[in-house]
Amino acid sequence: MSLRHAILVLLQDEEASGYDLAREFANSIGLVWNATHQQIYLELGKLNEQNMVHYRHVPQDGKPDKKLYRITDEGRQELVRWLRRPAAPARVRDAFMVKVAGAALADPETLLGELDQLVQQRKERLANFEAEARKLERQSEGNSRFQHLTLRRGILDQEAWLAWAEEVREVLEDTLSHQH
Amino acid sequence: MSLRHAILVLLQDEEASGYDLAREFANSIGLVWNATHQQIYLELGKLNEQNMVHYRHVPQDGKPDKKLYRITDEGRQELVRWLRRPAAPARVRDAFMVKVAGAALADPETLLGELDQLVQQRKERLANFEAEARKLERQSEGNSRFQHLTLRRGILDQEAWLAWAEEVREVLEDTLSHQH
DNA sequence: ACTGCTTATACAACGGATTGCGCAGGCACA
DNA sequence: TGTGCCTGCGCAATCCGTTGTATAAGCAGT
Numbered sequence: 156m157s158l159r160h161a162i163l164v165l166l167q168d169e170e171a172s173g174y175d176l177a178r179e180f181a182n183s184i185g186l187v188w189n190a191t192h193q194q195i196y197l198e199l200g201k202l203n204e205q206n207m208v209h210y211r212h213v214p215q216d217g218k219p220d221k222k223l224y225r226i227t228d229e230g231r232q233e234l235v236r237w238l239r240r241p242a243a244p245a246r247v248r249d250a251f252m253v254k255v256a257g258a259a260l261a262d263p264e265t266l267l268g269e270l271d272q273l274v275q276q277r278k279e280r281l282a283n284f285e286a287e288a289r290k291l292e293r294q295s296e297g298n299s300r301f302q303h304l305t306l307r308r309g310i311l312d313q314e315a316w317l318a319w320a321e322e323v324r325e326v327l328e329d330t331l332s333h334q335h
Numbered sequence: 336m337s338l339r340h341a342i343l344v345l346l347q348d349e350e351a352s353g354y355d356l357a358r359e360f361a362n363s364i365g366l367v368w369n370a371t372h373q374q375i376y377l378e379l380g381k382l383n384e385q386n387m388v389h390y391r392h393v394p395q396d397g398k399p400d401k402k403l404y405r406i407t408d409e410g411r412q413e414l415v416r417w418l419r420r421p422a423a424p425a426r427v428r429d430a431f432m433v434k435v436a437g438a439a440l441a442d443p444e445t446l447l448g449e450l451d452q453l454v455q456q457r458k459e460r461l462a463n464f465e466a467e468a469r470k471l472e473r474q475s476e477g478n479s480r481f482q483h484l485t486l487r488r489g490i491l492d493q494e495a496w497l498a499w500a501e502e503v504r505e506v507l508e509d510t511l512s513h514q515h
Numbered sequence: 516a517c518t519g520c521t522t523a524t525a526c527a528a529c530g531g532a533t534t535g536c537g538c539a540g541g542c543a544c545a
Numbered sequence: 546t547g548t549g550c551c552t553g554c555g556c557a558a559t560c561c562g563t564t565g566t567a568t569a570a571g572c573a574g575t
Contacts, residue, residue: 164437257344
C-alpha cells in the first residue's frame with residue numbers, strides 16, 4: 156500500500172493536480188510504480204481526509220477547473236516514517252516474459268512481431284530518459300541528484316532489456332528457419 | 336488475469352504440486368511474475384474445475400500427501416490461444432526505487448544499509464541464475480532454449496541492477512560526507 | 516460534421532491479490 | 546524439551562486495482 160508514498164514523493168518538490176500526477180506515473184515513475192488516474196484521484200481524496208495533503212481550487216477557462224495539491228507537514232512526517240521502514244519486496248507482472256518462457260507452444264512469427272513493437276517502445280522510452288537526464292545534469296541542485304538516479308535506473312533497464320531482446324530474436328529466427 | 340497462464344507454462348514440461356510451483360514462483364519465474372501459495376492453490380482449484388489441469392493424489396510418508404498436477408489438452412489449447420493474443424503491458428511495484436526518488440528526505444545511512452542487503456540478495460540470485468543457465472547449456476532440447484532465455488533475462492537484469500546500485504552508493508556516500 | 520485527443524475529476528462494480536489464520540507431521544539444532 | 550524450518554494443503558476477510566461509465570469543453574485533423 157505505498158501508492159500514497161509514491162504520490163507524496165512526487166508532491167515533495169511541486170504542487171500538482173491529479174492529472175499532472177497521472178502523467179508522471181505514465182512516464183518517469185511509471186517504470187517503477189504504475190497507477191491509473193482512477194487510483195490516483197481516490198488516493199488523493201484519502202490523503203486529503205487524513206491531512207497529508209491540501210489542495211486549492213484553481214478555475215480555468217477553456218479547460219475544466221483543477222485542484223492543485225500540496226504536501227503538508229503531516230504528509231512529510233509520514234513520508235519520513237515510511238522511508239525509515241524497510242521497503243516491501245518488489246513485485247513484477249510481465250506477461251510477455253511469461254510468453255517467452257512458454258514459447259515452445261507459440262507461433263514464432265507472432266512473437267517476433269510483438270517483440271518488434273516492444274523494442275520500438277523501449278527505444279523511445281530510452282531516448283526520453285536520456286533527454287531528461289541531460290536536462291537534469293545541467294541544473295544540479297540537492298534534490299535533482301536523486302531524480303537523476305531514478306532516470307539512470309530507467310536507462311540501464313531499457314538497455315539491458317534491448318540487449319536481451321536481441322538474444323530472443325536470434326533464437327526465434329533460428330526456430331523459424333528450422334520450421335521450414 | 337494471467338497467473339493461470341504462468342502456471343500452465345510451468346506445467347507444460349513437468350508434473351508438479353502446488354508447493355513445487357510456489358517454489359518456482361519464488362525463484363526463477365518470480366522475477367517476472369510473482370504469486371504466493373494461497374493464490375496458486377486457489378488458481379489450481381479453478382483450473383481443475385475447468386479441466387485445464389488434472390491431478391493425481393500421491394500419499395507420502397514422513398511428509399504430507401500431495402497432489403501432482405498435469406496440464407490437459409484443453410489447458411494446452413487455452414495456452415496457445417493466450418500466446419496468440421497480445422500480452423498485457425508489464426506492471427511494476429518497486430518500493431525501494433520510490434524511496435530512492437524521495438531520498439532527499441531520507442536518512443542516507445539507513446538507505447545505504449538497505450542497499451547493501453538488496454545488493455547481497457541480487458548477487459545471490461545472479462549466482463543461482465548463472466548456475467542454472469550452465470546446466471541448461473549442456474542439455475539442449477527444443478524447449479530448454481526458451482527456459483534459457485528466461486534465465487538470461489534474469490542475469491542481465493541483476494547485472495544492470497547491480498551496476499545501478501553502485502551509482503546509488505556513490506551519491507549516498509557523497510551526501511553523507513557533506514553532512515558531517 | 517465527425518472522430519479522436521487533451522485537459523480535468525469522479526463513482527460504481529467486479530475480480531484479483533494480499534494478509535491472516537489454521538492444520539499436520541517430520542527433522543535438525545541447541 | 547523447545548524453537549524454528551521444511552513440506553504440504555486450504556479458507557476467509559479485506560484491500561487493492563482494473564474496467565466501465567459519466568461529465569464537460571476545446572482543439573486538430575479528415
